[in-house]
């Protein structure tokens with residue numbers, strides 16, 4: 331049996347294989363961020379499809395951090411019973427699920443939140459909205475909000491949490507010298523830029539204890555002029571790992587990074603796959619924590635090579651599991667042909683109009699009887 335189907339543990343969380351469903355905004359939550367039956371069904375199907383660990387779509391820890399419509403929320407206790415329906419559906423099917431905790435900072439949508447977006451620095455011209463530089467008390471409040479959200483996740487029976495520090499959202503903005511131009515203890519060198527993350531890890535631990543899996547998804551590079559570079563990303567990752575983070579998922583890019591966005595299109599050849607692999611090599615050299623690699627992985631052979639060569643410990647995918655929620659079971663059964671996903675990212679289109687994500691190409695082919 332391939333190493334990809336090893337049984338492993340992350341801080342006590344037992345996993346039945348090395349496949350992870352990377353956090354994916356499904357566009358299926360209610361207007362107030364509550365979990366819906368449709369979202370539970372989608373997550374249940376993923377779990378039936380065999381993926382070892384599911385990471386929820388980014389869930390906002392504070393109303394002010396909401397990025398988009400029909401996004402999952404984890405900002406108040408009234409949301410816990412709905413979230414528990416999601417975790418129950420996964421546990422009944424023998425799977426594991428963790429909640430991705432997020433705040434979108436500068437990219438929050440004030441038409442949804444009712445608040446002006448806030449960010450490490452008040453940079454103008456990136457979105458249409460005026461941005462407020464976060465005060466020390468804003469930072470303290472956000473740190474506390476992540477801690478409380480983790481406590482809610484634990485109460486809702488999630489198997490752990492993942493802090494979203496990738497793709498240009500708030501915690502990625504703090505790490506990035508492009509977004510973070512502060513001169514206090516939260517800005518300047520990378521150690522300072524990582525202070526909010528360390529405080530959040532401490533806050534989360536104070537609520538959930540040391541035996542609860544706490545992961546992070548972070549950028550390895552921003553791919554924007556003046557943004558986070560690999561060497562500093564590794565330094566930050568090392569600090570997080572030394573401060574009780576249990577695993578790191580490696581991604582990169584932001585909404586401002588053009589073709590080098592986190593969600594790249596046109597992955598055709600094996601050489602286009604695993605587009606953050608070089609970064610994973612450097613992280614592995616310097617960091618002992620388990621590494622989860624995301625970004626364009628489409629072939630069983632590529633996934634196997636990455637794990638067998640020790641470049642990463644886990645393989646994470648988003649779009650392939652939208653098209654084929656049962657991809658992991660298919661590969662396990664011996665049908666190892668490449669994921670059918672065409673990496674055109676058209677799965678976003680229906681979600682933007684309230685229909686939720688699904689694979690538009692698969693629907694088209696089905697209707698044509700292909």
Ligand SMILES: Cc1cc2nc3c(=O)[nH]c(=O)nc-3n(C[C@H](O)[C@H](O)[C@H](O)COP(=O)(O)O)c2cc1C
Pocket residue numbers: 352353354355356386387388430494496497547581592593594624625626627646647648649650675677678687
């Ligand atoms: C529809 C959609 C929604 C996404 N939502 C999130 C999210 O909520 N949080 C996150 O960290 N990444 C999100 N991503 C990025 C994916 O987790 C992943 O990093 C990226 O798509 C690359 O992996 P892939 O090539 O396997 O799709 C999303 C991607 C897609 C396609």
